[in-house]
Amino acid sequence: MSPETQPLPEVRPLTVLDRLGGWWGIVGTGGPQVVFAMLTNVTSLPVTAGVALAVAVVFGVIRKLRGEETAAALGGVLGVGIAAGIALWTGSASDFFLVGVVTSAAFFVPTAGSFVLGRPVTGVLWNALHGGGHPWREDRPSRRAHDLATAAAASMFGARALISGLLWWTESVAGLALARIVLGVPLTALVALVVFWAFRRTTHRLVTPARVAARSTGSSR
Template sequence: MTVPPRPAEPTLREILGGRRGALDATIPVAAFVVGWLVADRTGSLSAVSWGGGAAVVAAILVAGFRMARGGKPRSVLLGLIPVAVAVAVAVATGRAVDFFLVQIASNAGSALAFAVSIVIRWPLLGVIVGLVLGQKTRWRRDADLLRAYGRASWVWVGQYLVRLAVFLPLFAAGQVVALGVARIALTWPLVAACIGISWVVLRRSLPHDHPGLLHPVVDGIPTDSPTRPNDHGES
């Protein structure tokens, strides 16, 4: 059976969204750095606690705003937990720089998880997109999609490694302010670049006559996704 040329389809940015969540994640970081810096400059002995308190308050305000705008409670809670854990680590050690340990560990774990998923032929980009589109694991039965998702997933590995390459030297040097700036600068802009580049890799890795992400070819027959990305919108 001849597969017709693939029609226009939504991009990864439209499928995954994420800009709002990425921007929200930077507000508590900025609050922590400002709170710690002001308290430290005024000679406070509990500068880390002041920074942590500012971060928690900022996270709660962001959560409240999102809830008021109709955000899902689970998504809001998932945004609060990393901030609370990061603050707890910093307060426990008494080192402001340790506020960024959770982020560093998260990026290291994500890089490893994406790399391993590619090696075992369960590329995480495909898993995520498949879940969003309601395809479950049907995309894995399409050899072209499986290969394309694997290649595009390497871009995500690179994203996490870029952050680690910036964060680790600053962390070792105890540069709290620089880490805060880097954390903000490497959130949404880097995510946007990663999504854009991985989309290009994904499209170019598929044969010209492949029907696209929405229609995995199973046993030579294109299938339809039960849901459309536009039903999800940007988060």
């Protein structure tokens, strides 16, 4: 069999779990926060922050050794490092979770704003990824799909900002760690499914028919 006729290896499509970094990525996301909350009342803040950072480093190295990209594998380490630095600087254990509160609020404002203004951000992103020339806002099913996906994303960011913000205000470290887990990967996976569905639905309605028409035109020549 010549190299030209050899079948291409089958590529397994990425699942939601894969996109979230697999089980190592999921555990590594919430692990440092849980360790931090468990040690807060047991040892000093510097030791607690150091152990949480060490846990993040361990998970980051494991993910890197498993073949993940450096940015994905070590991104969590940087986040925990910043969170630990803020907590040590302010002297408050609850400030370890402040970055997450601020980040959620920062994402909520433009996401919710795009929904209110009638330009859902998931649709804008989909259009940009597909060349920027598709009339997705004029296609009612596509528009509704992205309204739903953007509303889901805005609700996720809003819930995180509100609940975690209230827990941060009351300095409930255990509550913040629990909220980080409950409102973290499970909610992200649910919203990701809605966004992927909206992307796929819009592609099926606006991109696939154009490709079929182009193939038909080409074969008729």
